[in-house]
Each structure stands twice: as structure tokens, then as C-alpha cells.
Amino acid sequence: MKYISTRGKAPILTFEEAMLTGLARDGGLYLPESIPQMPSAEIAALAGLPYEEAAFRIMRPYIGDAFTDTEFQDIIARAYAGFAHAARAPVVQLAPGHHLLELFHGPTLAFKDFAMQLIGQLFEASLKRSGNRVCIVGATSGDTGSAAIDAFRGLEMVDVFILYPNGRVSEVQRRQMSTPAEDNVHALAMTGHFDDCQARVKDMFNDFAFRDEVGLAGVNSINWARVLAQVVYYFTSAVSLGAPQREVSFTVPTGNFGDIFAGYIAKRMGLPIDRLIVATNQNDILHRCLSGGDYIPDGVIPSISPSMDIQVSSNFERALFEAYGRDANATAQLMDELKAGGFTVSQGALEALRESFDSGRVSEEETRATIQRTWNETGELLCPHSAIGVHVAEQHLTPDVPMITLATAHPAKFPAAVEEASGQHPPLPLHMADLYERAERITEVDNDLGAIETLIKDRIAR
């Protein structure tokens, strides 16, 4: 399996190379040159398998010869051993025809753990073999950073620098990033919002001198391996509700478009998915674009679902590449227009996007009301992001196709918002019970590329 860039001008890579690279050298994102198909009988055979075995069967065709089957199976087993639920990604019923896929049973309580714990193991195996070192730089609105720091803390051949928007993540998220004591992990609180952090990370990838000097790697969902790991739970949840004999739909709380794009890949592989529904908060650029075709960022507004406070949605580039019939020049042109302020999706590409995706936007008040109502009616305490998914899903329920809403984080990551909405205080799980007593280690940085690069080089040299 080979990987190509959405902008068509970067070297074609193997899985292992694409994983260790992150962003392509032409600024694009890597995708497999073709999407492997999973026949119905193979999908049906996933029923009842342990999550790890299903993950192996689904991801194996993408890996090429990077790892032997036994190595890959061991890597997957280690990745999910620390999850607090035997099913890893359990499905619970909220109402007739509406199900919740709980993706928050990993060590840092968000769906990011599914990919990040796996990538941590994949990087370790690959770097041990090559003897190379890498410097991971990531941007986070709260969850990617905590998951990355947990997955890579203490790894000898890896340094991790996470840029987060100062004052715009929840206290639990901040403490998850700032309290690990291992000196290979660094929480950098940057002035600005998430889009600024993500832009500086991309700038570092486009600064080839810096990139090559430090051995830059990325673990945001620009990294194909992140998306791949997230494909698995679309299959396991759909099969648990009767796929492939029966279609299902998914509603996905969306920001950077990585998670829902994984659902799109599952559909392209042959999983019978009817609709993929993008659920946004008040930072609704994706909903506006899917509704009218214009993609024009107009500034991030902080919300009670901070992880989705995003206006420049990285993975939408992958969706556009597919919607334009894999036309790399057209994709590159759109991304140039975005730098200059925004773009309009062509009518044909918009229709192609709408063949798979619907969308909805949820206000702050509706988010709070959904947390409260869901708690009262079902006893399920939702985090604000998951509540956005549930609210949008409820507007798209149909009698014949079961809906699965992705619950992307544990309510305990956002206790203030959840308590205000429901009157319930979500306690931290035992392994994090002393989080508020642990010492924090944070470096404040300005939104200044040169200064951040210098800081990273200095820390690595120590």
C-alpha cells in the first residue's frame, strides 16, 4: 500500500513513512492510493470478535509490510490493554433507534486514545528498529494533547511538544497535559486560539530546515495513522447493530473533521453507512459550507465544547480531495484560496460531499438542554461535545436506519459545564483522582514561529 498527498507534489510513501512524516512536504495530507474493500462476509465475520482482533483485520491491508502480523497484533494488544472497558468502544441504547458509541474509556477519557495509544506503540516499534529519534509537535484544543502526552511520555526516542490555546481548554485537559513529570513531554500554552496553534504546527512542517534538523513528526489527525485507527470503531459498532445486513447512520461531533472522515473511509471500504452527519457547535463553518458551499473562516468563538472550537478544519482537505475526484491541483488551489481568506466548493463537489454527509449546528443553550434532558431521561451523563452529537442526531432519526452518535469525551473532562447543565458533578475516574494535587509544568509562548522553534531546539539539545 502506497500513500499519496492531497496536493500531488510530495513523495509517495509507505505506511510507515507516512506515519512518521505527518504532513506531506507539499503541505498536503496523505491518503492511501486506493481504499481497500472489505467484502460483506468479512464484515459479518467481525461480529462477536474482541475489539483487538477486529482492529487487526480492518487495519491490516493498510500497513503493507511495515510490521509482521504477529508484531502488529502485539502492538494492538498493548495499545488497548489500558482501556477501562472490556468492549473498548461499547454501544449503549439512548432511545429506540438511537445508540451512543462510548469512546471515552481510554486513559485520557476521549476518543483520541483509540488512535494515540496505537500510534505510541507503532512509533516505539518503528523507532527501536531504526534507532532514529523524532520530535513530535502537535496542536490541541485539549484532547489530542492530553492523549499524545499520555501515549508518548517517557519514550526515550521521542520528544513531544504540544501547543494549546492559553486559557481555552478545560482545567482537567490542561492538568492532563501539564502534570506528567517525564521530561520528554512539554505543554506549551500559546497566545491565541486553536487555529493559531494548528497554523504554527503546519508552519513548522513547511520550514524544511527546522523540520529536518529536529526530525519533526506529527500526531494530529493530519497523520493518516490517526484516521486509520478511528475507522475501526465504525465497523465494530455498526456490526453490533446488524451490519452488514442492515444500514446504519452516524452522527459525529466535529471540529477538525478527522473522526468523521474515518467514518467516510469505513463507508468507502464497504460498511453500509447511510448518512454521516457532521455536528458542530457555534463554530459552524463545516455546517455552513455543507449547506451553502462557502468555506470562509470568520474567527473562533469560545464555547462550552472547547475541543470543537475550530474554524480551519484540517481534514476537510481530505474530503475535498475525494469530492473533486482526487484532483490534487484543484485541492491545492482551494487551499491557496483558504490562505487568502476562503473558498467556494464547486457545485459538483458539493453534491459529491452531500452524497455522504449531512450537518447540523447546536447553540450553547441547546447543548446544555441536551445534557440535562439526556441525563433526566436516560441516566447517561454527556460531555458537551457528545451532547452536540446527540442533539443533531435527534433531528435526523429515521424509522428504518439505526443512528449511532459518537460520545467523544467523558463528562469528567468538562465538569463545570456538565454540572451547570445537569446539576450532576461527574467524578474523575480513580486513576486521575489526585489530578488537582499534582504539580503542573507549563511554558507560556507567544504566537511567534521563530520563538517556538528556538525553544524546541533548545529543549531538545539539553
Ligand SMILES: Cc1ncc(COP(=O)(O)O)c(C=O)c1O
Ligand atoms: C471531545 C471531542 N469531540 C469532538 C472533536 C472533534 O473531532 P474531529 O476534530 O476529529 O472532528 C474533538 C477534537 O478533535 C474532541 O476532542
Ligand SMILES: N[C@@H](CCOP(=O)(O)O)C(=O)O
Ligand atoms: N479537538 C482536537 C483538535 C485537534 O484535532 P486532531 O484530531 O487533528 O488532533 C483536540 O482536542 O486537540
